[in-house]
Amino acid sequence: MRGQENGPTIRSRLRRALKAALRPRGDGTVIEECRRCGTTLESTLAHCPACGCRDTAEYRIQ
Structure with a gap:
């Protein structure tokens, strides 16, 4: 069950990393x-x- 405890944390880190990588800079x-x-x-x-x-x-795309 320990893997389930880390699930949201890993997903959160992955989500933040993807947002940072895909975020447009400047005007979009x-x-x-x-x-x-x-x-x-x-x-x-x-x-x-x-x-x-x-x-x-x-x-x-903004």
Whole structure:
């Protein structure tokens, strides 16, 4: 039963480590992707290199 006592402690440490590793720095992360095919785009591109579409979606992750 001793393993069960340590369970929440290990989970808490793991959760804190994951939050620290995945936490965005600064204003967050911006992901741009093609609305037609879903290809992730560089912000400097005017069109999708995979399908040529000029319509992009922008997602801001805080």
